[in-house]
Amino acid sequence: MINKVKGTYDVLPNESKIWQYLENYIKKLYESYNYNEIRTPIFEYSNLFHRDSEGSDMVTKETYNFKDKGNRDLTLRPEGTAGVIRSYVENKLYATNQLAKLFYIGPNFRYERPQKGRFRQFMQFGVEVIGSSDYLIDVENIYLAYQTVKGLKLKEFQLVINNLGDKVSKENYQKALFEYLNPFKDKLSPDSKERLIKNPLRILDSKSKEDQEILKDAPSINDYLSDESKNNFNKIKDVLEKLKVDFKVDDKLVRGLDYYSDTVFEIISTNKNFGSQTALVGGGRYNNLVKEVGGPDLSGMGFAFGMERLIEAIHLENIKLFEEPTIDAYFIHFNEVTKKEAFIIQANLRDEGFSSDLNYLNSSFKAQLKEGLRLNTRFLLILGEDELKVNQITIKDTKTSSQKTINKDEITSYLRGEKHV
Ligand code: HAM
Numbered sequence: 413m414i415n416k417v418k419g420t421y422d423v424l425p426n427e428s429k430i431w432q433y434l435e436n437y438i439k440k441l442y443e444s445y446n447y448n449e450i451r452t453p454i455f456e457y458s459n460l461f462h463r464d465s466e467g468s469d470m471v472t473k474e475t476y477n478f479k480d481k482g483n484r485d486l487t488l489r490p491e492g493t494a495g496v497i498r499s500y501v502e503n504k505l506y507a508t509n510q511l512a513k514l515f516y517i518g519p520n521f522r523y524e525r526p527q528k529g530r531f532r533q534f535m536q537f538g539v540e541v542i543g544s545s546d547y548l549i550d551v552e553n554i555y556l557a558y559q560t561v562k563g564l565k566l567k568e569f570q571l572v573i574n575n576l577g578d579k580v581s582k583e584n585y586q587k588a589l590f591e592y593l594n595p596f597k598d599k600l601s602p603d604s605k606e607r608l609i610k611n612p613l614r615i616l617d618s619k620s621k622e623d624q625e626i627l628k629d630a631p632s633i634n635d636y637l638s639d640e641s642k643n644n645f646n647k648i649k650d651v652l653e654k655l656k657v658d659f660k661v662d663d664k665l666v667r668g669l670d671y672y673s674d675t676v677f678e679i680i681s682t683n684k685n686f687g688s689q690t691a692l693v694g695g696g697r698y699n700n701l702v703k704e705v706g707g708p709d710l711s712g713m714g715f716a717f718g719m720e721r722l723i724e725a726i727h728l729e730n731i732k733l734f735e736e737p738t739i740d741a742y743f744i745h746f747n748e749v750t751k752k753e754a755f756i757i758q759a760n761l762r763d764e765g766f767s768s769d770l771n772y773l774n775s776s777f778k779a780q781l782k783e784g785l786r787l788n789t790r791f792l793l794i795l796g797e798d799e800l801k802v803n804q805i806t807i808k809d810t811k812t813s814s815q816k817t818i819n820k821d822e823i824t825s826y827l828r829g830e831k832h833v
Contacts, residue, residue, distance in 0.1 A: 419524070419532025421720075430723055431535075433734055435517055438537050441563060445556055447515040447539050452495040454519065458485040460494050463704055467610050468669045474522040488521035491669070492716055493701070496540045501707035511543040517719075529689035529721050538695070538716030542702060545711035547644050550675045550697060551651045557693050557715050558657055561679055564722070565731050568683040569692065571658065574665035574676050575645040576613075577637045579699065582673055585636035586612055596626045616664040619688070632663045641674065648675060672696040675713070681721070683728045692725060693717040740827060742784035743770035743793045744777065750795040757793070757805075757823065764824050785810065791827060 416422060423431055439449065461471050476488040489495050496514060499505075505512050517537040524530055539556065541549050554573065561569055576582050589612040593600070597608055601620035608615065615623060616630075637645075652659055659677075667676045676696030695715025702710045726733065741761060743754035751770070758768050769787065771780045784792045794806040799817065807826060808815045818826055 419526035442515040447513045450496055450514040450516050452499045455486045455488050456495055458487040460498050461487050466670050470522060470668055474524050476521045476523055490522045491520055492516050492536055492538050493540060493714055497701050497705050500542055501705050506708055513541050515539045528687035531720060535719040536716040537719060538714055540712055540714035542712040543710050547647045549713050550648050553695060553713050553715055554677050555655060557679060564726060566725055566729060568681060568729060569679050570660060570682050571679050572660050572662045572665050574662055575641060576673050576676055577633060577641045579673055581636045581638050581641055585633050588631045592630050611670060613666045616666050634663055667694055667696055671698040671701050673699050681725050685728055692721050736788055738788040738790060739769060740766040741768040741791045741793050742787060742789040744780040745795045750797055750800060753800055754795050766827055
């Protein structure tokens with residue numbers, strides 16, 4: 413037997429309905445905020461992700477890189493943002509849309525250690541807004557992510573926001589943090605030791621107890637923010653409060669990618685059975701990415717949800733988002749003659765837009781009946797040979813349990829509800 417690749421999973425038919433539901437829900441919700449869908453390739457040239465400025469583990473250690481037969485260096489996308497920005501720049505969307513509001517849904521690939529909530533192929537949906545640094549875009553993004561979760565009736569979550577400051581504030585803070593942490597370097601966890609040189613900010617979200625102890629007296633980003641940056645963040649918080657959004661400020665939230673500055677946020681699951689990977693969504697503002705990818709000097713803001721984690725959160729709270737699927741008709745037949753006739757009637761019904769199925773296994777009457785009920789069928793259509801000879805068919809309404817024999821030609825109108833209401 414050949415097994416699935418480590419860190420991947422199959423969406424089986426009993427689970428695919430929730431994926432479809434979510435995809436439709438997202439499209440509808442995001443379009444109502446005037447975001448339009450963009451679809452970009454699953455692989456890109458490696459240098460799109462492996463930029464000098466991006467030193468995050470995700471990009472340096474966790475990407476799937478390969479050479480194609482033309483000796484090109486390619487990478488399976490580990491996230492959606494870089495590809496969307498590449499497409500925005502390459503297609504000069506800035507020429508037609510002064511403000512581009514985009515959303516996307518698709519698979520991403522990271523060579524991470526698989527665990528609960530962490531896969532090597534996973535689905536993200538997210539948004540990118542490019543072309544303005546207006547603080548209300550930050551609010552709109554955070555609010556949309558918040559509404560995405562609320563609209564699914566989830567309750568066990570917490571929105572966390574932070575301000576990393578502009579480029580200069582972030583750099584000054586990074587320096588101060590390094591100076592504070594360097595004397596403790598022998599006591600830091602191995603990961604944090606490595607990060608101390610590359611990006612000390614990332615030590616802030618370390619889960620190691622020793623690191624957390626050392627961080628207790630570390631300088632806070634708040635002491636390094638410019639007045640402008642502070643004002644901007646205050647305006648964001650003010651509108652969020654006016655919108656009655658329940659949020660927490662955490663000055664240790666830095667996020668796992670290096671391209672962020674100013675506003676960052678996450679929504680984490682607070683369900684105690686969720687496992688250690690609690691972020692349902694993460695996002696923030698990026699000021700240099702568009703320029704780095706060869707575009708104009710424009711600011712962007714976005715977020716991405718992990719769909720597997722969102723679905724897990726929905727399951728853990730036992731939320732029922734939709735009724736079990738039903739079909740309109742299930743045909744029960746008795747021999748080759750009635751089976752063939754059922755097949756022909758069924759083809760006509762399907763052409764008229766009804767959902768329908770019949771038994772191809774020549775099962776017993778009892779087994780066919782059971783199957784029809786298992787499929788949540790509304791009408792069971794029973795084709796006896798004698799009845800068929802006089803063009804009649806028995807129809808059983810599973811909702812009312814009433815049963816009737818009708819003329820074959822009346823099936824469509826009967827199913828439409830014209831004859832039995
Ligand atoms: P990220 O925090 O790396 O951000 O990923 C966003 C979300 O994707 C996470 O909160 C999580 O739900 C999900 N996720 C990430 N890695 C995995 C994995 N290995 N298995 C399952 N789920 C995972 C980004 O990707 C940014 N591009 C978000 C963004 C958009 N920032 C600005 N615009």
